[in-house]
Amino acid sequence: MNDPGQIDQARTDQATVQKLVEEFLAEHPPPTTDDRTLRAARFDAGLAFVHFDPGCGGLGLDRSLQPLVERLFLDAGCADWSARNVIGLGMGAATIHTHGTDEQRAKYLKPLFTGEEIWCQLFSEPGAGSDLAALATRAVPEGDGYIINGQKIWTSLGHVARRGLLVARTDPDRPKHRGLSYFLLDMTSPGVEVRPLRQITGQAEFNEVYLTDVFVPATDRLGAIGDGWRISMTTLMNERVAIGGRGNRRGDGAIGHAVASYRDAVHAGRAHPADRDRLMRLWTTVEAARLTNIRAAAQVGRPTPGPEGSIAKLQYAELNKAVYELCVDLLGDAGMLIDNYTFSQPDLSSAASDAPDVRRAFLRSLANSIAGGTSEIMRNILGERVLGLPGEPRNDRDRPWKDVPRS
Amino acid sequence: MNDPGQIDQARTDQATVQKLVEEFLAEHPPPTTDDRTLRAARFDAGLAFVHFDPGCGGLGLDRSLQPLVERLFLDAGCADWSARNVIGLGMGAATIHTHGTDEQRAKYLKPLFTGEEIWCQLFSEPGAGSDLAALATRAVPEGDGYIINGQKIWTSLGHVARRGLLVARTDPDRPKHRGLSYFLLDMTSPGVEVRPLRQITGQAEFNEVYLTDVFVPATDRLGAIGDGWRISMTTLMNERVAIGGRGNRRGDGAIGHAVASYRDAVHAGRAHPADRDRLMRLWTTVEAARLTNIRAAAQVGRPTPGPEGSIAKLQYAELNKAVYELCVDLLGDAGMLIDNYTFSQPDLSSAASDAPDVRRAFLRSLANSIAGGTSEIMRNILGERVLGLPGEPRNDRDRPWKDVPRS
């Protein structure tokens, strides 16, 4: 429950922030200001991440104010970088801000925000998906740094990223969660090889990243040795909020495509009387999920996203699949076709298309309940960390990592 | 896959059995033969359970022929005892036939079949539901028998039963599954107290049975000491088939009520355009389940029901709930009412009503996915024993029962 005093404070802050942004925009009119220049100035003004510390792109305000700021800049016609640098903005910045040294914050946050440096995430491995803490990529101390060897997978933007959020094992003799460390990897380092990973749409949004004797200086380790798991939680919590929290206007996004598909089908005489309730059932569930997101985002006084972010992630994933499945059904025979399966590597620089091929969108949606934590893992988190139910019996938690069975 | 030779044999047997029943009915015309007399003669003729041994009410034929025999007798106008002595006929007979001594078979099977002796099942306990093997009712040897103490629950027909299928713990120092024994309990024994258990429909179909220093002679132990778990599996497998295997004609049973409810709703102007597909979706699923049952029952050459019976049980339970939920929805406002919540103890002697109060049927259906093994347990069985997936890590299987945590 929110504290009354905090809420009053939040209302005041909202007005303050609104005023600051207006003044900033008056000084840096978006139509006549170069995008990167504007973003650099915005960072310096503390309007990049208002909940970050002053000097780090923020003003030390409440996290709940950030969506308002973003909206004000978008409404003023500024470019939307949320997709193009989704890992950096959505997860990297908060992780570096929370766990970084002053030097690391100074070095990485500004180019991340301006878009000069795109970030990617090097967490998952072929043998460590849901069980992320089982990862096997090794980081061995050498000189004033570490030598990294291993293979990462599901690296979106890996082919355009300048930097990567890397978790690697520094101590295989400790239990799995306690032998990990977190690194900020320069993707241009020798030994980093990025290979596209073709997915069921024919495209390759993701990559495999092979790390062979890659040197990372000790100054690019984030947090303490062995603290990698705890730090990666910051990244993942932010990821779930970022995934679940998309779309802010009623009827936007996938459900909007479904409404359009339904109208088309009715118009073409393809719709079935039962389709309307199927659509409306999804519409109401999507709208409920959207409202829950707004409620969660409006919670003031919480420095980081909590496990409730898994509600949004879970709903987003399951609903997106169901919505696009409906879209394909509404196509009738044309649902047996697709625009193409041509191989390509999107860099996410164009905003999401207003009218995607819904068949492609359907195929793509199948990853929603897998990437960023499967729906099964989300339900574990909700059950254990939100509702307080007991965990399963584990045989992998307290043994040295090297002794735990793996596939 | 069925063996070709077996299938040919089955076709011959079918004709044989049909002829035997016709001859029997000519000799004992149902309209002029007293029901119990007819059933006694039927038992002696081996037409009670044709797959049982000769002399035990059977002819040693394949189990798949039994449904045919039942149908022939019903079609000839014989009384249907399947509900009135559901435990005895559905589970008790097969268990006694499989595991009993010659004396036990001779003593119990005939009065069970004629209906002279109604049977009940004394398995579940307040602390042992899904985890049946955790049961705490003790059987301690004394003289030429055992003294039983404990509490059983969910005993349908307990208030009219003459005999009970009882599982009790004979050795608390052995692991849970290995310290149990199986008894045939005379419900008129001193120390047996049957108390009705009121359920959410207001009725009490089930009972609690308190056993206080009840003596059971050693001759009424079924099978060996410590063999209770294995024997109870025979009972449970037959139970699942009995529960799932109901209803043999297309459109019979709950789905028939739903079709009628839908017609009424359409007629009264209460139905919604989406209701028809909702009904038909259930109709097709019910019909598919019915066909799967027929397929399973037609499998020849299998002496006892296998774990596939859990498919039927699972489907029956989930579908029954969904079907009656639809029936209530189709009532509109009247779904907010019920005929009554009056306390009563049904003895199942009347055949299932053709037109039950669907609101009551809905409430009753909520037990379908609990009684006789929850749907969760059915899915465990299908996953582990049909599909061969690994079990969960267990801490209760190999320790002495007395050391295992219980609630």
Place this chain on the structure above:
Amino acid sequence: MTFTPGPEAEELRAVVRGFLEKRSGEAEVRRWMDTDAGHDPAVWGQAATELGLQGLAIDERWGGSGASAVELGVVFEEMGRVLYGGPFFGTVALAATTLSELGDTAAQDRYLPGIAAGDTLAALAWAGPDPMTSTLRAQPDGATGGWRVSGRAELVVDGGVAGLLLAVADTPDGLGVFAVETTDGLTRTTLTPLDLTRKLAALDFADAPATSIGTPGAITDRLRRALDIAVLMLACEQVGGAARVLDMAVEYANTRVQFGRKIGSFQAIKHRCADMLVEVESARSCAYYGVWMAAHQPEELPIAASLAGSVCSEAYTRCALENIQLHGGIGFTWEHPAHLYAKRARSSQLFLGSPVRHRTRLAELLDIPEVVG
């Protein structure tokens, strides 16, 4: 936009919760559910005089507190949580709201003070599935200058105990609302409700003398608005109940041991609880959004009401049935409270518009066409 109830509403919640836990615990609910009255008059009186609940959203000029739908929603949420059996829904959500919305000051002067004081029990009666198409009939009574109401209302929430009946009836000029206070020409038949904690009666009006509230034919929009607010109060009740059964399920899963483990450690149970949580939070969002819109953006009320009306009632039913399943056999017994919630959920799902009807209305409001032929 923030539509979560604010600090004042949360303070109110704490007071109401404390009161209901003390005066309407499970034992009280069970004791009164077996009576025709369904509630303890002393508790009702206390709610009115000490807490001012009946008058919470009634304007101050009629003895109320003039609070908004947001605060009233909190009260319904708390009542839903404990299955409070008094005629609060009929009296406050339906009758008082209708009087407030219809804006007939003479009727308000006459009836609202009694409701706010806890002296008047009231109900809204109609015939047929939807009040807006009620088939009760009213005709002017030339002799008295009043009206006469006829017809049978098959199912009236709190209709058995209400001294004041507001009958929605058709007239030659269109739909009207009529106050019936006498017992002349009125026959009440007590019904057996699926949900024993919400009393139902059938009412037969036979030329019952009545007073018109507002002008027949001119009250349609206002009545529709009153009903939408009532739908939202029902949604709040449903959120309270759904949250309560989730608590109950989690508590049991954290206690019951089978196979040597707490059953909540099994994914079959844990994931079901997680899905219930999603349902509850979805329902809560829709209900809170709805009452906020009722209070602050009335033009959004129709969409918000039907959104809540469909989402909250289905969420409650799913959670309540899941709670029984999760409890296993014990949840199927009369002695365990699980069934009381399941019956309330199932029953309230069919009241004031089924989910599918609310979704159809939403589609109409959003101009999403139906499929013809």
Place this chain on the structure above:
Amino acid sequence: MTFTPGPEAEELRAVVRGFLEKRSGEAEVRRWMDTDAGHDPAVWGQAATELGLQGLAIDERWGGSGASAVELGVVFEEMGRVLYGGPFFGTVALAATTLSELGDTAAQDRYLPGIAAGDTLAALAWAGPDPMTSTLRAQPDGATGGWRVSGRAELVVDGGVAGLLLAVADTPDGLGVFAVETTDGLTRTTLTPLDLTRKLAALDFADAPATSIGTPGAITDRLRRALDIAVLMLACEQVGGAARVLDMAVEYANTRVQFGRKIGSFQAIKHRCADMLVEVESARSCAYYGVWMAAHQPEELPIAASLAGSVCSEAYTRCALENIQLHGGIGFTWEHPAHLYAKRARSSQLFLGSPVRHRTRLAELLDIPEVVG
């Protein structure tokens, strides 16, 4: 009643499975799915000449084996299991069945031997969602005594490679079926199918010369019957595919280790597999029942076909999507076969009547009324 395929059918299954595993493994399927032809002519020929699959259900007088729908169903089940990419569905399930059912012996003499021998690839073409309401048009060609077919068939299974096209077209006398063998007046456009293992083409007929099969206006019932049999063959394919993805899921769940355990030991996975098993067995029952009825109780065919048409396609889709989920990321890659099955499932769900259309037809057959207004 026993409707499980009998011993002869099971012997056939063993032969077909062995053949397809050897000649149409995943590598072959992938190689050919990137071609327009979609299949290896050598394998097609071998299927016809060595195994007699194309002619299995064609009468012996035309070089077939005269087997029933039960045996043919087994072949489709096995082909569905490996996603065999040859034009078997168009040629056998649609064209040969239509020729067999229409009973025009001249046409049968002319076309069936070529199909049975594996020399003729064929397809059934229509315009619009349902062949029974095809909007292709045919008119008599006074000059030749034949017919001319016009119109665009947007989506024809195996239409790109078929030398024999059977066009369902409307005439002044009613619906007819017309054989088009020439390339005059015919334009084929290759389409990109969602399911690359089943080739699709759009066909434009512009006064294409054609021969009528049977009498226009008099073939409706027979064509409907042929389509119902094709629906059942599709259902058998779906059962084969669904069973295969279940196997794949179980195998992975029994192999993949996370959190120090095989993932199949987690209830979240295990129960999902159990639900898949229920789906597969339900689908299998409906498909087997359907082909049995087609062979032995033709009056039951319409109900049996639409039952299978709705149940099997939904079961396959659910299992195929679940299989991807169960595999996690690897199941989302192009290199893993999971997506091939998902695409086949999704695509065949929309072919020859969607599940909701089949359920609507079932309701009509069972005289279950629709809701008007």
